[in-house]
Amino acid sequence: MTFQGWLLIALFTACIIAITKPMGAWLFALYEGRRTPLHVVLGPVERGFYALGGIDPDEDMTWRRYAVHVLIFSFVGVLLTYAFMRLQNVLPLNPQAFPAVDPHLAMNTAVSFITNTDWQSYSGESTMSHLTQMAGLATHNFLSAATGIAVAFAVIRGFARRESKGLGNFWADMTRVTLYLLLPACIVYAVVLVAGGVPQTFAGTAVATTLEGAKQTLALGPVASQEAIKMLGTNGGGFFNANSAHPFENPSAWTNFLQMVSIFAIGAGLTWTFGKAVGNTRQGWAIFAAMLLLFLAGTTVAYWAESAGNPNLHALGLHAADGNMEGKEVRFGIAASALFATVTTDASCGAVNAMHDSFTALGGLVPLFNMQLGEIIIGGVGSGLYGFLIYAVLAVFVAGLMVGRSPEYVGKKIESREVKLAVLAIAVLPLITLGFTGIAAIVPAGLAGLNNKGPHGYSEILYAFSSAVGNNGSAFAGLTASTPFYDGLLAVAMWFGRFFVIIPVLAIAGSLAAKRVVPESSGSFPTTGPLWVGLLIGIILILGGLTFLPSLALGPIADQLAMVHGQLF
């Protein structure tokens, strides 16, 4: 570990703290449906879309209606994206003449992009046409992100409103977030990326003759436009197989820094929006503080482990102080790779600038555990906040049990219905992660795809399902997942991982919105101070730890012990 490395981490943390309030304030304006300066240009587009769709943006939807519209919109999106991939051979903008995508891969990919997971069983540069990348996939980078933020808005209204039936209007929330935040931000961001070296062309390839006279064909395409929303919307689906490690996606150290900040920007801002909406920004900052401490803890472990490196390679003569450079790029080095890996798995982004599969065992445990906690450390855009609020509900419940008072959170009584729904959301997901991992670890179709043997091979499977359920999308990429077995199972995991949180959390919001506000009294448990932050972190780590420690012991922990003792597989 170097001073420069810690400086990088400090600078990153400072940027995130600085961006939280302005981003949160902008999101709050959209949450409220206020007019912004951008309405002059985009207001007619918004109204035109409503008119075409027969949408009344002022219609207040019940939680059921909100959830049904989210589900139908997502399901139709899957069908359309599937069609783009299956028909890409006859559609335009296919300069490399790629054939139609296999049905199981197209189905997996469609579910993957609609659920904001962006798990990729394919290599973009050798599978997807430009049209598929742009219209089929990148469109849903926007829409799945906007859907996540819309659901977060609805959930915030559940806490903020009193004696209300509705949670707002899905179409209005989704459209406003897209038009007044994601699209304009991405236009600026994508141009900056082009300036930094990210290609944006409809050409398929460039052909070079190397200095030694060999032919080198370079895949190109409309990369920058996809890259911008891939990071800002915490999607993570790369244009190329190597994702943000590919020099065309992430050419330099400063583009890398920008990419990391943009992963956290919206998720961090939403904590402030929440506080503002419930009438006390300190409520938001408390959530932010808990998230930030968990982020710093993960970063420290990952940075330490990758700096320590792999003793099996040091024994052969590799310079130990250089750390573990297998699967990392020289321009990023150890610090920016460990930081990126933590950020991308704290948020449900899943973009990678280094190969997590080649991390040391403990270095790889950090991203794995981050995903298993439910993607709530800043988290995916929208999904991070509403996922975190489930933990908040459980935390006030536990606090209530300890002091013998009925639990309240931001003025709302938390009762049996809310706690049951919260437990449902938190129990179902590990069941899928661990259940599917168990199946894949014993059937031949599951074992066929492994790139590593021993505990690390098991970690590859566990990582895949943790990533799918958490809607992250990063991988221990040695696993060959483009088989009907993995494509099918992972698609189910991604779908449940998305909607088995969204439906219960909207139900919680619906039931909270209908309640009266209980005035704060001396008996209320304060949910703003350090005690609350500590309790939140405790609940998150205890629940996550109890659920996943046994599986981690079989994977990365066994792997670490083997690595230290020089046991190879």
Place this chain on the structure above:
Amino acid sequence: MNADFRSAIRPSLVMLVAFTILLGLAYPALILGIGQLAFPAQANGSLVRDGDKVVGSELIGQTFAAAKYFHGRPSAAGKGYDGQASSGSNLGPTSKALVDRVRADVKAVRADGLTGDVPGDLLTTSASGLDPHISPASARVQIARVAKARGMTGPQVQAIVEGAVEAPLAGILGEPRVNVLLLNRQLDASGAKTAG
């Protein structure tokens, strides 16, 4: 509930089509227009040319095997630096395949005359398989070989290498590094006699 379902269908279809046109076609086309006008070199892949001939991209590494050239890192992209098949090795820390590969590569660089510790990046594969850089240390340990193959003196080559070292931005962002393609082009352009 049924009313909820029915009322969702028209807006779902319309919004998907409308947003696909706006976000999937108009937005990338706009970025393409701005990019091609304002930053044509970068937008087309930062290609490096020798006259009319494209010799590579500044951002993408390529295979160097000759003694007179500085070598990049081993690559897991296709058969090595395949610009259409980016990939890391994805070998884990306890992989026998990884240890065997590094052991063989260490033997090879020792035979080339390298003594002492091997820089950590020199014999490890990058994440993309297309890493255009090596660390300054990895360049320095190759100076003797390159100088000999080119009939240059060590200090002559050393001066070119040190001139090619890029420093971290503002002392914080990025690592010290050397772009292998650009370094080798400088060597070729230095006009010295080449014997390799």
